[in-house]
Amino acid sequence: MGALSLFTDSWKAFTASEKRNIAIYIGGIMLYKFGLEAFNGSIIALCTNRYDYDAQLSGSRANTFERVGMVTGLNQAFQCVGSILIAPLIKRYRTKNVLVCAILVFGLCTAILLILDGATGGTIIPANWTKAHKKTDFAYYGDYNTDAIIPIYCVSGIAYGMVELIRRVVPRDIVGGNVQKLRRLDAMVHIFYEIAGTSGAFCTALALIPKLGNNFSFIVTPILFTCAASVWYFMSDLGFVAHKPDVFSTQPTYIRSVLGGFWLFFESIWTGGKIIFTDRKFIWLLPGYSIALYGHRYLENGVAPAIAKRYLGNSAWSQIMVGGSNFGELLGALFVFLFTQVVKTPIPWLRLDSMMLLIVWYLAFWYPPTGRVQDAWMVAGTFIPISFGWAAGDVSLAAYIQASLARIESKSKNVSPLGAVMAFLYSTYIVLYAIASPLLGRYIDHVYAETGGSSDGGDIHGAIKNVAGVHFTIIFAIIMAATFVPKGSLSFNPSMLNNQDLETEVKAHLGIDELEGVIEKDGSPASKEYDLELKRRSSSV
Numbered sequence: 035m036g037a038l039s040l041f042t043d044s045w046k047a048f049t050a051s052e053k054r055n056i057a058i059y060i061g062g063i064m065l066y067k068f069g070l071e072a073f074n075g076s077i078i079a080l081c082t083n084r085y086d087y088d089a090q091l092s093g094s095r096a097n098t099f100e101r102v103g104m105v106t107g108l109n110q111a112f113q114c115v116g117s118i119l120i121a122p123l124i125k126r127y128r129t130k131n132v133l134v135c136a137i138l139v140f141g142l143c144t145a146i147l148l149i150l151d152g153a154t155g156g157t158i159i160p161a162n163w164t165k166a167h168k169k170t171d172f173a174y175y176g177d178y179n180t181d182a183i184i185p186i187y188c189v190s191g192i193a194y195g196m197v198e199l200i201r202r203v204v205p206r207d208i209v210g211g212n213v214q215k216l217r218r219l220d221a222m223v224h225i226f227y228e229i230a231g232t233s234g235a236f237c238t239a240l241a242l243i244p245k246l247g248n249n250f251s252f253i254v255t256p257i258l259f260t261c262a263a264s265v266w267y268f269m270s271d272l273g274f275v276a277h278k279p280d281v282f283s284t285q286p287t288y289i290r291s292v293l294g295g296f297w298l299f300f301e302s303i304w305t306g307g308k309i310i311f312t313d314r315k316f317i318w319l320l321p322g323y324s325i326a327l328y329g330h331r332y333l334e335n336g337v338a339p340a341i342a343k344r345y346l347g348n349s350a351w352s353q354i355m356v357g358g359s360n361f362g363e364l365l366g367a368l369f370v371f372l373f374t375q376v377v378k379t380p381i382p383w384l385r386l387d388s389m390m391l392l393i394v395w396y397l398a399f400w401y402p403p404t405g406r407v408q409d410a411w412m413v414a415g416t417f418i419p420i421s422f423g424w425a426a427g428d429v430s431l432a433a434y435i436q437a438s439l440a441r442i443e444s445k446s447k448n449v450s451p452l453g454a455v456m457a458f459l460y461s462t463y464i465v466l467y468a469i470a471s472p473l474l475g476r477y478i479d480h481v482y483a484e485t486g487g488s489s490d491g492g493d494i495h496g497a498i499k500n501v502a503g504v505h506f507t508i509i510f511a512i513i514m515a516a517t518f519v520p521k522g523s524l525s526f527n528p529s530m531l532n533n534q535d536l537e538t539e540v541k542a543h544l545g546i547d548e549l550e551g552v553i554e555k556d557g558s559p560a561s562k563e564y565d566l567e568l569k570r571r572s573s574s575v
Contacts, residue, residue: 047214047215047218048209048215048219051270052208052209052215054270055208055269055270056208056219056222056223058265058266058268058269059204059208059223059266059269060222060223060226061265062262062263062265062266063201063223063226063227063230063262064226064227064229064230065230065258065259065261065262065265066137066197066230066258066259066262067227067228067230067231067234068230068231068233068234068237068254068258069141069144069234069252069254069255069256069257069258069259069262070231070234070255071230071231071234071235071237071238071353071356071360072234072237072238072242072251072252072254072255072258073144073252073255074335075234075235075238075239075243075251075350075352075353075356076238076242076243076248076249076251076252077105077147077183077187077248077252078102078106078335078339078349078352079243079248079339079349079350079352079353080175080183080248080249081101081102081105081180081183082098082099082102082339082343082349083172083175083248083349084172084175084180084183085097085098085101085102085180086098086170086343087170087171087172087175088180090170095479095483096479096482096483097476097479098343098475098479099336099339099340099474099475099476099478099479099482100472100475100476100478100479101180101475102339102475103336103471103472103473103474103475103476104184104471104472104475105183105184105187106335106336106467106471107467107468107469107470107471107472108184108187108188108191108468109187109188109190109191109194110191110331110464110467110468110471111188111191111464111465111468112188112189112191112192112194112195113191113192113194113195113198113460113464114195114460114461114464114465114468115191115192115195116136116191116192116193116194116195116196116197116199117195117196117198117199117456117457117460117461117464118302118303118457118461119192119196120132120195120196120199120200120203120453120456120457123196124200124203124450124453129200129203129204129207130266130267130269132196132200133196133197133200133201133204133263133266134263134266134267136193136196136197136200137193137197137259137262137263137266138259138260138263139189139190139192139193140190140193140194140197140259141255141256141259141260141263142256143186143187143189143190143193144190144252144255144256144259145256146186147183147186147187147252148250148252148253148256150176150178150182150186151175151176151178151249151250152176152250153176154176154177154178155176155177156174156175156176156177156249156250157174157247158174158245158246158247158250159174159244159245159246159247159249159250160174163247169347169348174247174249175247175249176249195460195464198460199453199456199457199460201223202432202436202456202460203436203450203452203453203456205219205220205223205432205433205436206436206452212437214374216433216436216437218371218374220367220370220429220430220432220433220436221367221368221370221371221374221429222371224363224364224366224367224370224425224428224429225364225367225368225371227367228360228361228363228364228367228425229364231360231363231364232357232360232361232364234360235353235354235356235357235359235360236353236354236357238251238252238350238353239350239351239352239353239354239357240354242254243350243353244350248349248350298449301449301454302449302453302454302457302458303454303457303458303461305449305451305454305455305458306454306455306456306457306458306459307458309439309451309454309455309458310455310458310459314519314520314521315438315520316438316455317519318516318517318519318520319431319435319455319459320459320462320516321512321513321515321516322380322384322427322431322513322516322517323428323431323435323459323463324459324460324462324463324466325463325466325509325512325513326384326387326388326424326427326428326509326513327424327428327460327463328463328466328467328470328509329391329424329506329509329513330359330420330421330424330428331463331467332467332470332471332474332505333359333394333417333420333421333506334355334356334359335471336471336474336475336501337394337397337498337501337502338352338355338356338359338413338417339352340478340494340497340498340501341355341397341413341498342354342355342410344478344482344492344494345400345402345404345409345494346402346404346405346406346407346409346410347404347405348405348407348410351407351410352410354407354410354411354413354414355410355413355414355417356417357414358411358413358414358415358416358417358418358421359414359417359418359420359421360421361414361418361421362417362418362419362420362421362422362424362425363421363422363424363425364425365418365422365425366383366421366422366423366424366425366426366427366428366429367425367426367429369422369426370383370425370426370429370430376527377430377527378527378528379430379434379527379528380427380430380431380434381517381520381527381528382526382527383423383426383427383429383430383431384427384430384431384513384516384517385513385514385517386422386423386426386427387423387424387426387427387513388423388509388510388511388513388514388517389423389510389514390419390420390422390423390424391420391423391506391507391509391510392506392507392510393416393419393420394420394502394503394506395502395503395507396416397413397498397502397503398495398496398498398499398502398503399495401495435452435455435456435459436452439451439452439455474501474505477497477500477501478494478497478498478501480497481493481494481496481497482494482497
């Protein structure tokens with residue numbers, strides 16, 4: 035009852051207009067997340083199986099995880115491009131319109147992969163296929179070069195990066211710079227996001243892939259993405275005011291568009307990097323956000339597929355592990371929502387996040403028999419506390435960043451400070467992942483081959499010891515050290531960082547203290563008029 039009461043009280047804090055936009059936003063993001071889990075889980079399993087199958091048919095050494103790492107790394111690199119493009123786009127066009135267009139392009143890319151497989155002879159997995167054939171037989175796949183997935187997956191990465199970054203900016207547009215509302219909204223969104231993610235991952239592993247095969251299991255994705263775009267289109271304009279760049283304004287239109295695009299691309303990186311690296315208040319966000327996110331993604335996209343394929347013998351079961359990870363994220367977001375008044379800064383959550391990473395050490399000394407799905411569920415259970423810590427840190431840190439940057443006036447006329455910083459942090463994580471993932475994948479393949487992998491007798495425990503245990507211990511040390519950088523962070527649960535009360539400073543920066551004082555006389559400090567003015571002035575910064 036306490037949690038329900040807190041939820042209803044938090045919901046009452048939002049205005050009617052905010053409630054409408056929040057409901058629409060959450061509805062769309064749940065559709066998006068379910069489709070995303072079906073797509074990502076299917077593609078990773080598809081690439082894992084296809085590259086193994088290609089090596090089996092040709093009799094060559096398998097380079098499965100190097101190629102999977104390259105595929106996911108390139109996708110992440112193109113996400114970088116998409117995320118950088120957001121800063122100038124959301125300054126010129128309505129956020130909801132950019133979001134709708136991005137997810138429609140994403141859906142089109144997923145549909146192209148389905149069409150490619152079907153056009154080259156691919157079919158839905160025949161009934162009783164795994165009983166009639168070896169588990170390594172994937173002859174029902176389309177007859178096309180597996181590397182053809184790469185360019186399609188790269189284009190989808192641009193749209194993916196745009197969607198992922200926009201969803202980190204929309205909460206600020208909905209509620210303005212109010213830090214308490216931002217914490218509650220970010221946690222609320224993350225809770226529903228992970229409800230859809232958990233159900234999507236489990237549904238993909240237990241229903242879609244076994245019934246359709248991982249070449250057609252993401253058939254629901256373009257449908258759900260189209261539905262999400264339709265829902266998001268009904269959000270309001272969120273106080274949007276167009277800011278047209280002055281870049282190359284004297285040049286012809288087509289030249290201005292091309293050159294201005296390149297200029298704004300690098301200006302976004304420069305603006306975000308300058309804000310991060312020139313102030314102690316923000317420099318710790320780089321390891322706290324980017325490196326933490328990298329570790330979380332490698333757990334789901336690097337460690338889980340390797341354990342599923344090489345330990346348990348079924349690549350589809352990686353989605354069971356991802357489902358456990360998503361459930362941990364759901365619990366982490368829920369805890370931030372419940373304890374937003376108790377834990378007022380991201381520091382305690384980030385420290386918890388870093389310590390939970392050490393759990394992965396057990397994988398290096400675990401020798402399960404192949405073919406038992408209950409072992410996949412056990413791994414999923416151990417991923418819950420790891421992702422709990424990450425999600426709690428991510429939600430709290432996102433609200434902190436949004437509130438901190440709501441009061442920063444950018445000297446740039448072309449990019450949003452919040453968009454530029456989020457683009458820089460997100461791009462840093464993507465570049466890090468794009469470089470590390472294929473290299474670590476190559477190492478896993480090398481260890482597998484050296485221990486008899488060509489005859490299905492390979493052992494990757496030595497590789498897991500390094501890519502999971504040692505690797506994540508280094509990440510733990512970096513994140514933990516970063517939590518002691520801001521002023522005031524030495525205490526276990528600091529009430530504020532850098533001697534700043536963000537909520538008070540946001541109000542002062544926006545010049546609305548006098549408005550709040552007037553409204554407080556009628557006994558309603560969180561009245562509709564006050565919130566609307568706060569949001570209007572913060573969105574114009």
